[in-house]
Amino acid sequence: MRSLQKNLCNNDPDQVLYETMFVWNEFLTRGIRKHLKNTLWTVALVYGFFKQTTLSVSGRDLKLTLIARRSRHYAGTRVANDVETEQIVFEDVSDGLPTQITSIVQNRGSIPLFWSQETSRLNIKPDIILSKKDQNYEATRLHFENLVERYGNPIIILNLIKTQEKKPRESILRQEFAHVIDFINKDMSEETCLRFLHWDLHKHFRSQATNVLVLLGKVAAYALTLTGSFYCRVTSTMRPDECTAWPFSE
Incomplete structure (x- = not known):
């Protein structure tokens, strides 16, 4: 329900903050969350898509994760819909946390x-x-x-x-x-x-x-050059100020 950047840069990691735009049972659970002042007793229901696969690039195994979150505010079939799609890439390590992780987010709407x-x-x-x-x-x-x-x-x-x-x-x-x-x-x-x-x-x-994919690749490169991508070195004692946005280069 929240992007990688929002999760890793959360100043209060012990508190799970609901992204109300993408939590479809946010209204139904609002009362108990306010009463208990936490989210431990509720489960956020997200309508969307999830896929994770392993890729091998230059002898290194990478995990590619694709997450799509559909907004509960714009749930129309065609005229009004709003979907946030996030692509997360990190090195596939056998034990422990990945040392580097990056993500990009795009929005699809009518x-x-x-x-x-x-x-x-x-x-x-x-x-x-x-x-x-x-x-x-x-x-x-x-x-x-x-x-x-x-x-x-x-x-x-x-x-x-x-x-x-x-x-x-x-x-x-x-x-x-x-x-x-x-x-x-x-x-x-x-x-x-x-x-x-x-x-x-x-x-x-x-x-x-x-070649449609080649042309779309050029469009993506142009967009990422302007916006940059989220990049973070992950450690067990990571602080939010260690996360940053880096310029994209081909």
């Missing part, structure tokens, strides 16, 4: 605009209805302010929806989203402005001449 689709059994691709009730895009602005509060700057947006369609559907959202980002960035400094990347995933998947 386009933060007011839009909807009418469900229909006869139409598998219902029209996308774009609402214009938020003329100043305050909700979108608040969404990105929340991301900055949770993850810090810079915020890098990778937009994967279609560029061109015979009948405009997703491309309507794409154009409006690009307009919104330009609108918000007018009031932002160069350091805090939103980095917006367009990449038509569907188009590249259909092209046999395109």
Whole structure:
């Protein structure tokens, strides 16, 4: 329910702090946790994905862990969902703690605009209805302010929806989203402005001449160069100030 960085940099390691965004029974357990002033008698239920595997790189065995946490606040099927995905890598040692551990976190969410689709059994691709009730895009602005509060700057947006369609559907959202980002960035400094990347995933998947993983790797390298990755040397007497964010290099 909490990222590696939040766990290792917790100033009170004896107290398990609930990440209320990703704990689906947070409300049901709130009363007993407040009464007992601890979390020892409750179990946090997280809806998501977990996978761990061993990789061999240059003769060294590494553990690769992938964790996806789905927000309980945005539990829609398509129009509203928010998933935090964390990749953790550390050396696989036979005994004791790994000496070095690193992680990166990314967020996957729906386009933060007011839009909807009418469900229909006869139409598998219902029209996308774009609402214009938020003329100043305050909700979108608040969404990105929340991301900055949770993850810090810079915020890098990778937009994967279609560029061109015979009948405009997703491309309507794409154009409006690009307009919104330009609108918000007018009031932002160069350091805090939103980095917006367009990449038509569907188009590249259909092209046999395109190596999609290579292109996505370049996008990931660009993002990590800007944000860095969390790195920590783990010891039995580790202090929070021994954790840091390191620049990424290929």
